[in-house]
Amino acid sequence: MPRLTIVVVTAGLAASLGAAMWAQMKDPPLPLPGGASQRVDPAAAVEFLSPGQVTVPAHRPAQIDLHFRVADGLHINSHAPLDKSLIPARLAVVEAHGLNVTAVDFPPGTEYALQFSPREKLSVYTGEFVLHAHVTAEPGDHALEAGLRYQACNANSCMPPHTLPVEITVTGK
């Protein structure tokens, strides 16, 4: 009887191993053209890195650096795309009592061309990029709520535009 058990277990093991290997072989994860990331959700194309909390001098102009990162293999249009039909990166800030965002500076975009059209340049952000928000805060804690609207693409396809929420606690001292 123990031998029968061994036979059954071995047969089951062989069958499940075979099935698992077959499934893996049938659908191998392939590298994508242009180094594109796989199955990227538009919401995951850009990540807000920092800061979560920042202290600024009260009643005086200050600058807050907002750090973002575009996922590997993707790019987003810069704040000034070279083609008017493309969607620029924008930061919409929610008005808050005691916190005034006077301006937001965007970095210049990097020139980028799709492989099928090397002469047509795009202005994009890739990797990490930083926005500079100019603020004036009253004493105390304030919630800076904003949304980064962007439209991401990989080397040969684009995803719908998305707005990434940004929340920072700004303390005026």
Place this chain on the structure above:
Amino acid sequence: MFGRRRSLDVKRNQWVIVLVLAAVALMVWSGYVNYKRRKQAAQRQVQGTPESGNNQSVQQDLAADEGLPDLRGKRAPDFTLRTVEGKKLSLSDYKGKAVLINFWATWCAPCKIEMPWLIALRSQYASQGFEILGVSEDDADTPHAKLAKFGQEEGLNYPLLVGDDAISRKYGGVEFLPTSYFVGRDGKIVAETAGLVSKDEVEASIKKALAAGGK
């Protein structure tokens, strides 16, 4: 009596050994085939330049990787949409024709790159019974006049339709643009692509659609 039992034990032992060897052989074989496929895929990735037109399989895999469901061989889901000029149009209006359903958006740079190719291919194959239906994936609140103006500026010579969630769902969600489905004369999808592919590949798929289902 003991001799018979011993003989049965030997047989069982042999079965155990055979099964274990079979499991090991299956694993080795699967591993080898898997390795071979990955190696070939990596080579295609290196060799698959746009000009060579030999990156079809990579693009098909891209379609799979980007979440595009495999609708090839299935009947193209029918739909009725309005053109940017307001006219109602259905896929079934093109019964017996080869149709390229091209999902695009005004904000999609790769879509703009392939538009001149589509214009040229439409001109080339229209007389053989080929049509392109451009389905806009712009936001629902995008003015139709803006879409029409975009089409005029790009010189599009095929109908531009205002897409909606229903058609996107029917065609698997259409999460990436451009996405194209090539429908044969028999109404079945013969090819599909997610993302920009070479003009050669588009043309090859059009020929396939024209050949499917006969004249």
